[in-house]
Amino acid sequence: MDRRTLLKRAGLASAGLLVGGGAAWRGLDLLGQQALSIAYAGALRQSVDLPGMPPVITPNDRFYKVSKNTFGDPALDGNSWRLRVTGSVANGLELDLNAIKSLPAVQQYQTLECIDNEVGGDLISTAQWTGARLADVLTQAGVNGGAQRVVFRCEDGYSDSIPLEKAMEPTTLLAYEMNGETLPQAHGFPVRVLSPNLYGIKNPKWVTEIQVIDGDYRGFWQQRGWTNDGIIKTMSRIDVPANGSTVANGQQRIGGLAFAGSRGIQSVEVSADGGNTWSTATLAPALSNLTWVLWTADWTAQGPMPVLAVRATDGNGQPQPTQVAPSLPDGVSGIQHVTVRVS
Ligand SMILES: Nc1nc2c(c(=O)[nH]1)N[C@H]1C(S)=C(S)[C@@H](COP(=O)(O)O)O[C@H]1N2
Ligand SMILES: [Mo]
Numbered sequence: 152m153d154r155r156t157l158l159k160r161a162g163l164a165s166a167g168l169l170v171g172g173g174a175a176w177r178g179l180d181l182l183g184q185q186a187l188s189i190a191y192a193g194a195l196r197q198s199v200d201l202p203g204m205p206p207v208i209t210p211n212d213r214f215y216k217v218s219k220n221t222f223g224d225p226a227l228d229g230n231s232w233r234l235r236v237t238g239s240v241a242n243g244l245e246l247d248l249n250a251i252k253s254l255p256a257v258q259q260y261q262t263l264e265c266i267d268n269e270v271g272g273d274l275i276s277t278a279q280w281t282g283a284r285l286a287d288v289l290t291q292a293g294v295n296g297g298a299q300r301v302v303f304r305c306e307d308g309y310s311d312s313i314p315l316e317k318a319m320e321p322t323t324l325l326a327y328e329m330n331g332e333t334l335p336q337a338h339g340f341p342v343r344v345l346s347p348n349l350y351g352i353k354n355p356k357w358v359t360e361i362q363v364i365d366g367d368y369r370g371f372w373q374q375r376g377w378t379n380d381g382i383i384k385t386m387s388r389i390d391v392p393a394n395g396s397t398v399a400n401g402q403q404r405i406g407g408l409a410f411a412g413s414r415g416i417q418s419v420e421v422s423a424d425g426g427n428t429w430s431t432a433t434l435a436p437a438l439s440n441l442t443w444v445l446w447t448a449d450w451t452a453q454g455p456m457p458v459l460a461v462r463a464t465d466g467n468g469q470p471q472p473t474q475v476a477p478s479l480p481d482g483v484s485g486i487q488h489v490t491v492r493v494s
Pocket of ligand 1: 214216218266309337339351352354
């Protein structure tokens with residue numbers, strides 16, 4: 152079974168962002184969930200006021216879900232759960248959830264994107280995460296000289312790895328909270344790894360073992376032909392107007408999002424003539440340099456069927472790759488086109 156079939160069978164590829172009603176969600180969250188942290192509620196207010204745009208933070212129950220587990224995800228017990236640190240370390244460790252939570256807590260806004268996300272797709276979401284630095288755990292274990300990679304093994308038999316250098320970055324986390332709530336089961340309860348700038352495959356859920364190794368490692372998806380680097384490609388998406396919708400002649404707004412891992416977005420451009428001419432969009436402030444940015448642009452709609460397009464440039468000045476590529480082996484590239492009818 153290929154990856155897409157696997158995901159489709161699990162019925163998960165379609166569980167993504169709410170399309171439409173972004174503003175309504177924002178209102179609901181601000182009024183309905185008093186438990187939300189002030190920082191979270193404040194950040195949510197930075198959502199863009201244009202019907203059909205996603206909120207800048209994705210509510211937990213709207214966050215995209217992907218796992219290989221067709222017949223159900225692990226349901227771990229937070230009390231008996233242990234995280235073992237093994238391999239090329241001076242002291243092997245066995246930590247419980249309290250030990251992880253007693254380490255200095257880091258809060259960060261970060262966008263996750265599946266490597267199987269299509270051009271214009273919805274397997275991308277943003278949350279405020281809370282967790283411990285993986286570096287703190289590795290330092291406690293004492294990584295041996297010569298170690299090269301860190302392997303994560305999970306309750307569902309999933310595994311993947313990242314370079315030791317990446318593991319030691321202060322933004323690589325063992326996360327146990329999502330948007331101010333206990334990490335939901337579907338997202339890896341009790342602890343998942345967050346590796347900013349790397350696709351979802353490198354962000355393992357239900358992690359039970361961290362193994363430091365000297366050599367290379369091929370994880371679950373690498374054994375099935377997928378990349379072992381997993382660096383997020385710069386992407387951009389049009390949310391408003393929807394493909395195939397009808398808009399009124401005259402002044403309109405286009406809106407969407409753009410994401411470039413931890414590189415940030417420098418600029419977004421939109422085209423209303425299928426990519427012949429481009430103009431600069433307005434960027435909403437990003438919640439952090441690890442998140443997507445929301446953008447809008449004014450547009451004078453003229454008929455009969457204009458084709459809109461979007462492209463982004465990352466924080467290093469690198470334009471989004473426009474060459475059409477499939478998701479296998481290292482993520483799609485290409486430009487999204489949206490065709491509308493002008494009434
Ligand atoms: N243990 C485990 N972790 C996993 C997976 C999995 O199947 N098992 N899927 C990965 C993939 S492909 C993605 S895109 C992200 C999705 O995270 P989310 O469901 O919290 O959005 O989890 C990753 N971590
Ligand atoms: Mo994924």
